[in-house]
Amino acid sequence: MAARTGSCCAPIARQPLAEDAAADLAALLKAVADPVRLRLLSMIGSHPDGEACVCDLTDAFDVTAPTISHHLKVLRTAGLIDGERRGTWVYYWIVPQQVARLGELFTPLAAPAAAG
């Protein structure tokens, strides 16, 4: 009941979203709303070099390389990762600004609800 006193304050809860903003954000969220893509994002982001070769990513999954390529393409189209080919392989890295857009939407701007 305490939760409804109105100051939950994440941007998503501060003012009604316009239709076009909602469509744009939903597309970005759909790109991450998949277990394989979330794992890919976390594997790329946490790779020691800050970037990961596609050859480092496929072994962790029970799906085929073309399926992994599809998921990487979805993340890249959404602007969450970028990449470049070097010789045989494509290397990917996180685009932190785009990841942060997701965080900002759901993060309270005021003091976090720590009290009580």
Added chain:
Amino acid sequence: MAARTGSCCAPIARQPLAEDAAADLAALLKAVADPVRLRLLSMIGSHPDGEACVCDLTDAFDVTAPTISHHLKVLRTAGLIDGERRGTWVYYWIVPQQVARLGELFTPLAAPAAAG
């Protein structure tokens, strides 16, 4: 290119997500990865009373009341909103802790990337 130097630091990018955590988070993200549900979440959260009657929500959309009810049920099942019936109508409010889970996943823990 600067983005790949490894300190993008949002929890999603700090260590590889385990399969079960990825499945759990993907389900939560799917609940918000829809323009109508994002708008509902924002309308409920920003309602002056901190809660909104379903009767206040349906008029803003070109879809039927049962469709809105379906979307509200998805949000409620994901724990992002809660609600209770009072007389004729059901009233909904945001569950800030669950919304914040989404924010935490994508928000850098270190200093935000403001420089450069």
